[in-house]
Amino acid sequence: MIRLLVGAIGLSVLATTNVLAADPVEISIGYLRRVAVKPTLSLVEQPAENDGVAGARLAIEDNNTTGKFLNQHFTLEEFRLKDGDDAANAAVALADRNIAFVITDLPADALLKAADAVRDRGAVLLNAGAIDDRLREEDCRANVIHAAPTRSMLADGVAQYLVWKQWKRWMLVVGSHEEDRRFAEALRRSATRFGAKIVQERVFEDTGGARRTDSGVTLIQRQMPVFTQQAPVYDVLVAADESEVFASYLPYRTWDPRPVAGSAGLVPKSWDAAQDQWGAVQMQNRFLKLNSRRMTALDMQAWTAARMIGEAASRVNSSDRKTVLDFLKGPDFSIAAFKGQRLTLRDWNLQLRQPILLVDGRMVVSVSPQEGFLHQVSELDTLGVDRPETKCKLQ
């Protein structure tokens, strides 16, 4: 750390005398992720092997295009955890190599372990993968910045649209896994906040079984209408199925002809391959050229995290971790991420404010916050847990 600082000062002295002759200031960003294959119901949604990290790589290229004018050079140090590997040890190993900023795509518990392990070393994690609200609330950390949206932001994003559309009577179908229940909890909170009514809840039990079978959809076509019959009058079926067990089977198969939202149908996301507004086409093209595939929400969250560091380093014209971090956490920081407005950090829990896209798999249907959902500070704070409700005490 001290060596880095001395190095930076040395370089800045050089920079004033002869910009071109000086070696660029090196800024290394870590990327820590668990290698896990998550089966999805839809084959087209099966994540690529480099899901997430591909976005960070593009951001490093973007940072370096800017960096060449400022004599800054960025690199990405990827670290993949296999089953049984400890996230804390990996984070410490990165921190010991003087990497001050580590982008993480880790489950909540592993993320907290890693954050606590490197706190004394002055390293900061940028959470690109975990949407758990508790990481920004009771389990918040002063050395974790969140580029990923929260579950409650996603739920509020879709809820605002359903309410704007006057689809206020919801039938909520919840999966039987823990994360499904958490998403359902966020949706219930949204319904209460925005004036929707959950007319009935049903649980879809995961009884196991393969995602794909040779017998195909015949059985599903019979199961889903039966599962959704005899419902009270409702406008929209809202599904909470982060585990990918049933939600994608619901559209077109409900007993009553009703739209589906939540984990299938109209889905809230931080990003989508179809997003083409606000200059996003250039970004999508750059991503496609670099990775030969389309950009996912996780790619975008990782891109944003790596760009946040690049943006802060360019504004302060320094690689010193404290200088960069102070700017990141300060009132002047904002980042442009092709969402039509600047994104800023909530200073009480270091969550990045961001619009939520509502996508149907082919198109971006709408972007929340919706018209008319007002807020005294930022309309983006109508999404997710707001300052007065927060349980976070940063330390």
Added chain:
Amino acid sequence: MWRHCLVTGIAVWLAGTLPARAFIAYVSNEKGNTVSVIDTDKWAVTKTIKVGQRPRGIEFTRDGKFVLVAVGDDDTIQVIDATTQQVVDTLPSGPDPELFVQDAAGKILYVANENDNTVTVIDLEKRTRVGDIQVGVEPEGMAISPDGKILINTSETTNMAHFIDTATRQIVANVLVDARPRFAEFKRDGSELWVSSEIGGTVSVIDPGKRTVTGKITFSIPGMRREAIQPVGIGMTRDGKTAFIALGPANRIAIVDGASHLVTKYLLVGQRVWHMAFTPDEKYLLVTNGVSNDVSMIDVVAQKVIKTIQVGELPWGITIAQP
């Protein structure tokens, strides 16, 4: 009011040395893939020209004979003959051209290519590509200094105004501005360069000699959230005393005092206002309103919106022939 303006306008024509013809404005319609031609005598669209995919940046050539329009999704710039009002040729720009600028003689065209981080240099007489300059991520705004020596390009994701020496075609300075710089404009006397930052919500005032930001123009509209104020197009009167800045989804034009850099008035125009052009006599300013599909006409002296003209789908750029 309207009749009064018209009468005054005619009086100026008769008194001045201007040819006794109306001004012609060309408006690019980003979604419609058309260019609307507005006759400023009738204040109405007299012709709609079909062009390529996603027309945005649009400018008359210096000799007034042609209108150049960047059709980004076709990766080219189309040339419209101003006499026949038909597309007659294309220019070899790089991929996804958006905005461009000509040198004073009208011989060299500099084009910002959003897709590959370059500025393309085109010989307008030979209509050939003669060079490329590597710049930051997503080049967009283009301006040339009044003495012709410095070309400015702004890059939207790098957030810089790049100063390029037109003789050597090398970058000689980079000035960091606020997020997503989209448009650059020099004062006619070369004393200031203004750069609008769409996401940052500011206009940076740069000293072209020192090549540093010396001031920032900020905007505040009661009842309007900060994020909705997104400055894009800039128009300055020739004397440098008054500037007009389009504020995008804030649906307003800010009128800014050229000396104090303070906003003196906000004019409500159509939805999502993008770019603008003065009539050659600087009596009127025409601004494009992307979402409401129209052009607002502003009386420059009275500082009032006096008319709205319906054009094509999602109007973006505008240019008016100089006599």
